[in-house]
Amino acid sequence: MTLKELLDNSCERYSERISISFVNGDPMNYSDLKRAVESATELICRMGINKGDRVAILSNNMPNWCIIYLAITGAGAIVVPVLPDFHANEVHEIVQHSGSRAIFVSQKLLRKLDGLRYDELQQIMSIEDFTVISGSFADRPSTIELPVETDTASIIYTSGTTGRPKGVMLSHRNITLDAEKCLDLQDVNLNDIFLSILPLSHAYENTISFILPIMQGAAIYYLEKLPTASVLVPALQKVRPTTILSVPLVIEKIYRNQVRAKFTRLKPVKILYEHVAPFRKFAHYLAGKKLRKTFGGRLRFFGVGGAKLDATVERFLCEARFPYAIGYGLTETSPIFAGANPSRVRFQAIGKVVSDVQVKIDNPDPRTGVGEVLVKGEIVMQGYYKDPELTRNAFDDDGWLRTGDLGCFKDNYLYLKGRLKTTILGASGENIYPEDIESVINNCRGVLESLVLEQKGKLVAMVCLNMEELENSYKQFRANMDIFKEDLKKYVNRHLNRFSQIHSIIVVTDPFEKTPTQKIKRYLYR
Numbered sequence: 001m002t003l004k005e006l007l008d009n010s011c012e013r014y015s016e017r018i019s020i021s022f023v024n025g026d027p028m029n030y031s032d033l034k035r036a037v038e039s040a041t042e043l044i045c046r047m048g049i050n051k052g053d054r055v056a057i058l059s060n061n062m063p064n065w066c067i068i069y070l071a072i073t074g075a076g077a078i079v080v081p082v083l084p085d086f087h088a089n090e091v092h093e094i095v096q097h098s099g100s101r102a103i104f105v106s107q108k109l110l111r112k113l114d115g116l117r118y119d120e121l122q123q124i125m126s127i128e129d130f131t132v133i134s135g136s137f138a139d140r141p142s143t144i145e146l147p148v149e150t151d152t153a154s155i156i157y158t159s160g161t162t163g164r165p166k167g168v169m170l171s172h173r174n175i176t177l178d179a180e181k182c183l184d185l186q187d188v189n190l191n192d193i194f195l196s197i198l199p200l201s202h203a204y205e206n207t208i209s210f211i212l213p214i215m216q217g218a219a220i221y222y223l224e225k226l227p228t229a230s231v232l233v234p235a236l237q238k239v240r241p242t243t244i245l246s247v248p249l250v251i252e253k254i255y256r257n258q259v260r261a262k263f264t265r266l267k268p269v270k271i272l273y274e275h276v277a278p279f280r281k282f283a284h285y286l287a288g289k290k291l292r293k294t295f296g297g298r299l300r301f302f303g304v305g306g307a308k309l310d311a312t313v314e315r316f317l318c319e320a321r322f323p324y325a326i327g328y329g330l331t332e333t334s335p336i337f338a339g340a341n342p343s344r345v346r347f348q349a350i351g352k353v354v355s356d357v358q359v360k361i362d363n364p365d366p367r368t369g370v371g372e373v374l375v376k377g378e379i380v381m382q383g384y385y386k387d388p389e390l391t392r393n394a395f396d397d398d399g400w401l402r403t404g405d406l407g408c409f410k411d412n413y414l415y416l417k418g419r420l421k422t423t424i425l426g427a428s429g430e431n432i433y434p435e436d437i438e439s440v441i442n443n444c445r446g447v448l449e450s451l452v453l454e455q456k457g458k459l460v461a462m463v464c465l466n467m468e469e470l471e472n473s474y475k476q477f478r479a480n481m482d483i484f485k486e487d488l489k490k491y492v493n494r495h496l497n498r499f500s501q502i503h504s505i506i507v508v509t510d511p512f513e514k515t516p517t518q519k520i521k522r523y524l525y526r
Contacts, residue, residue, distance in 0.1 A: 002147050002172040004074040006179075006215050007037065014217030017190055020063045023221050023235045028063065030217070040071035041144070043130055047102055047123055047137065051076030051145040054098045054155065058082040058091060058113075059106035059127045061200050061222045066210060068104050068127060069200075073172070076147040079154050080167075081201035083516045086157075088112040090165060094157045095121060098167060098385065105133070149173040155385050156203050158331045167385030168331045170203075178334035178379045179212040181354040186301055186325065186341040188243070190217035195241035197227040197250075202516060203335040204305050208327070209245045218243075233294065240296030247306040248313070249518040251324070255313045259287045264445065281319045288320025301342060303327050305335075306517030308416065308435055311348055312443045318347060326350050328416065330403055332394070334379040338414045350407075350414040360400070361408055365431065369408040370417050374400035406433075422522060424454045426499040437461070437502065440495045444488055446470040451512055451520055458503035462525065463488070464511055481507065 011034035021027035028036065049055060055072045057079060059065050072079040080098045082091055091112045095103060102123040105113060110133070113124060123135035147153070153172040157165040182188075194213050198205035213220050221239045225231045263273040263283055272279040292299060305327040317324045323342035328350040329335035337359065340351030353359045357377035364371035380401050383391035395401055406417040418433035426432050434452035441450040441461055446469055451462045470484070471477045477484065485505045493501045512520040 001176045002073075002149050002151075003070060003153055003176060003211070004147065006176050006211070007034070007070055007074065010214055010217055014190055017217050018219040019214065020066050020220050020222070022063065022224055023195075023239055024224060025063070027219070033067070036067045037070045037074060040067050040130065041075050044071050044075045044077065045144055047125075049075065049077050049101060050143075051147070052152075053077045054080050054100040056080040056082055056095055056098065056100040056103040057105075057127065057201065058084065058103060058109050060084050060108070060226070061196050062106070062127070063222060064127050064130070065200050066214075066220075068130070069210075073147065073153045076145045076151065078152050081154065081156055081206065083157075083199055083201045084109055085199070085516045086112075086165075088114065090157075092116050092118070094165060094167075098155055098157075102135075104130075147172055149176070152382060154206075156201070156206075156331050166387065166390065168203075169382040169385050170334055171382055174334040174379055174381065175207055175211055176215070178207050178329075178336060179215050181357065181379065182208055182212055182327075182336055182339075183216075184354045185327070185336070185339045185351065186303075188212055188216040188218055192216070192218040192242045193239060194218060194220045194243045195235065195239050196220055196222050196245075197232065198245055198247065198306075199516060202306075203331040204327070204329075204517070205245055207334055208303065208336060209243075213243075236294060236296045240298050242298055243301045243303070244295070244299065245303040245305065247518050248304055248309045249307070251302075251304065251317070252310055252313045254291070255316050259284070259316060262287075284316050284319035285321065287316075288322050291320060291322060299323055301325060303339075305329070305339075307519045308418075308439075310439050310442060312439070314347060318345075328414065330401075332381040332401060333375055333377075334381070337375055337377070337379060340413075346413055348415065349410075350416060352412055353414065358400075359414065362396070362400075362402075364408065368431075369410075370406050370431070371408070372420055373403045373405045373407045373414070373416070375403060376400050406431075424459070430499045432459070432500050437492070437496060437500055440492050441488075441502075444491060446473070447488075449512060449520070451522065451525055452502070453522075453526065459501065460504050460506060461489075461492070461502050462506045462508050462512075464508050467509075 011030045015031040016029050018027040019030045019033040055077050069079050080100050082094055096118050104125045104127040106127050124133040126133050149172045151172055152169050153175055154170045155167045157167050194209050196209050200206055200210055223231055223235055264270040300323050302324045304324055325340050325342050325345055327336045327339035329337045337357045338350045338353045360374050361371040362374050404420050406420055408415055418435045422434050424432040437452045438450045441447055446466050448464045448466050453460050489502050489505050513524055514520055
């Protein structure tokens with residue numbers, strides 16, 4: 001199925017249902033959406049865009065983002081979604097590398113195109129009203145050549161934890177099939193209401209919170225501004241969504257800043273909270289009731305993906321009876337290929353693999369069963385754009401995609417342990433997973449985030465502290481920094497096995513640089 005066929009089918013079946021809207025805007029039904037996409041498709045053709053041409057989008061989420069995406073792909077061209085958080089230099093590199101002939105950009109992000117020198121870019125278009133900002137517009141209609149499902153629909157550039165962006169080529173079938181397979185994990189129907197808070201230019205939000213609800217006749221609402229608390233909370237109360245996708249950082253901040261902070265403020269309550277399990281569970285249950293109300297009262301699916309969810313935060317979600325679920329995949333797999341729904345989650349597990357996708361563990365450790373996760377199926381990418389060598393290296397000799405993630409299966413549930421490239425080999429040959437150590441450190445009071453590295457055979461933790469909180473809690477905190485670091489090291493090591501012990505702690509003042517899905521760019525700190 002192509003994206004155009006998916007849209008046409010939904011517009012016919014759900015014509016009067018709400019499709020897309022700003023939270024405070026006038027909703028479009030599916031008939032309105034069809035007309036808007038047809039009009040935008042005519043614009044694409046008048047711009048002289050032909051089948052196979054690349055057209056970029058640089059914008060925060062909005063209904064027009066969806067409309068122009070569907071118009072570009074419906075006209076047989078290839079959409080190049082650019083993450084709004086990319087640096088201007090990365091934006092320039094992507095536009096040039098992709099060979100984009102035009103770009104639709106929001107007014108707020110237009111400055112990121114300053115200094116762009118690229119002769120093939122013929123038009124810079126406003127995404128707000130689809131008018132020309134600069135460039136030639138000869139208004140010579142091209143001939144529409146409808147796409148087939150094996151055609152490339154999108155080139156998504158990833159900015160991972162390892163360096164330069166890579167252009168992942170996804171076909172129409174890659175994307176529409178993955179949306180369909182996600183129904184194995186969670187039912188989506190025409191009564192569902194999605195609130196979109198992650199960038200549409202990320203494969204996770206694009207397939208699961210855009211293409212999937214469109215396919216099922218659901219409604220999608222977009223924020224007019226970035227999802228700060230002052231914007232998000234009123235939106236939740238107004239929209240009362242049933243479905244939200246998020247990265248772990250969002251729910252981890254809620255837990256640490258609101259839940260844990262509340263129950264550790266007074267020493268007697270802190271002792272009960274940290275050492276008496278029945279008290280903690282009851283406290284979490286009450287916090288969960290309040291949190292569900294904050295989210296609008298009818299949330300039935302809070303999807304978490306993009307990075308590993310902290311174990312302590314997941315324990316809170318379980319005890320709070322919050323309807324969370326984990327999804328796992330890569331941009332290269334369109335993206336989701338394993339997960340669960342809220343009724344089937346298992347603590348610290350990903351979930352089951354979707355139907356018609358093969359997953360195996362390569363070279364598993366005979367003691368633990370942990371090895372690299374490999375994937376094969378029709379949701380796997382076509383390759384990396386203009387990079388056949390990188391594409392070859394991404395697959396093994398039998399055509400299995402190497403994810404670079406370490407995991408194992410238990411009772412058909414996939415569990416992840418960390419990244420292959422970040423795993424540290426201990427002195428006695430043990431595999432040490434920095435993410436597990438960081439999880440312990442991050443749950444210490446006053447710690448914002450951490451990064452564990454190996455230096456000269458020793459494990460070193462770089463730790464970013466909440467200085468304001470610590471200075472308010474401890475007198476002369478800065479003068480006693482060395483004592484704090486030693487106490488922190490002792491506490492962390494008491495909760496770690498022998499070969500994962502931290503040798504030293506380095507306090508950093510600035511937050512770590514991250515990818516758009518809030519994973520630390522580890523390569524910058526080695």
